[in-house]
Amino acid sequence: MGNDLFLIKEEIKKNIKILLCYPVEIMFWAIFPVLWVIPFIFQGQALVGGVTSAQFKELAGTEQFVPFILTGAIISTYLFSSLYGMGGNIRMESYWGTLEYILGSPARKISILMGKALSESISSTFFVTTQVIICVFGFGLTLTMGKILPILLVMLLLVVGLYGMAIALAGVTLQIKESRSLVHTIEYLFYLFSPIRYPVGINPVIATVSLVIPLTYALLAIRGIWLLNQPMSSLWKYVGLLALLDVIFVTVGYLIFHHMEKKVRRSGSVAQY
């Protein structure tokens, strides 16, 4: 147990050190996910002549579409982090020439993966905090202190589910090596089938597919707390479903990683580029 904790701590230190070597990259992820929302705001103004829409309220529960898409942008930072940071981390180890050492070491792989997931969570939380500050001061989004704790609880559950998926992706990367295209595709599908930019009720197919994506429940719960002032008691079903998806994603994710790791070690293709 002590060794595992040491391993997790060292993995976090290593990843944070690497991130700090690229300050421009830190600036980019802290600011740009919010800037990507701006075209939607202008588009909304051109279509409805303001920042409210009665039709939008029927689908989203709020007529204010700007806070709706801003919260979507902020929370989707964890999606980027899990897909590109965590999912691509194994590929980066292979670029750096350290993958064989990691997989060949007597360390438990789950500890290494946890270290990677936690370091990604730390950096993403920093990015999300910066984005919230930009949204509060730049776009007039309000956030009261009492809402922070329940939002953090939902975010924590979201992170667990997304990193479960990322662990599976890391396993797939071991096998297929160049996983960037797969990551891009998953990212676009998440954007399409979860309520990041628009309420999924706009299309029945999208609404159905969104039911198996943890981001859907997290966004419903967070927007319920943040924008609609709904009490936690009315949001428990979303939190419960999110927790259930977490268990499934983490279990399946780890099983996939374990299977892929055994497969590449047996086939001797770990060192292949």
Place this chain on the structure above:
Amino acid sequence: MDLLLSTDRIVRYLRAMNAENMKEWKIELTYRVDFVRGMLEPLIFVFPYVLFAMALVGGRTSSVLEGLTGVSDGVTYTIIGYIFMGFLNTAVWGMGFALRKEQWYGTLESIFVAPVPRWVYVLGMALHSTVHQGIILFFQIAVVYVLFGVILHVQGVLPVLVFIGLMLFSLVGLGLMVSGLALIFKEGWIVSEVLYSLITIVTPIAYPLAVLPPLLQKISLTMPTTYAITGIRHFLIDETMGVGLWDSYSRLILIGVCWIVSGLLMFQVVDKKVRREGTLAEY
């Protein structure tokens, strides 16, 4: 003799550009799944904007948009904007990333010592990216016609082609600038992503110029994409043009010349700098 020599040189440059184009096609077609994904991805990219528009207006039409642009169909308006904006990808990703990709393949130094100017190589990538984007454009138009019933005025195709050509002329200049910056910054994806994001904000892709704040409107008027997208939509779906047709064409030519000259200058300065400092091979 001089004329003959320069003609010979031009032919050699064109052959080098075509060789670069063919090489890129061969690499892309080797990864077929990736190629198919590349065709579908721009289409999926447009969907959130379309679905967002539908969620806002509860359908396709908006009287506010009609008052601003003369077009009431928000879905068609948005789709046309994003489909033709795809050409920006050719500049910032296709061309801008060309040299970085050669670095990954380990062939950048070999290319840089070849007896052709480096900009010829970048223009070869531009040729490839433009043809590739053109194919994606036709595919997208076919799909959105089936899915959303988007109908365009076929008689407007010729002036639209002129707008696309003039926009591409400017974007080649932008691509040269991004290529140069990628040589300095190495991790050029941030340069590409930042430029792409900022240009898409100030270009009236899914909204008219009128909804932008005054400062952004002024910046927007220096972008070739502003005139091209508005002009294209004018001929295909009757959007009202804020600037006259010949004025748009002449401004596009002027911006194109400025961007090409700036792009060539920046590329040459960076090229000299990285060769003098010996940082070309640094990864």
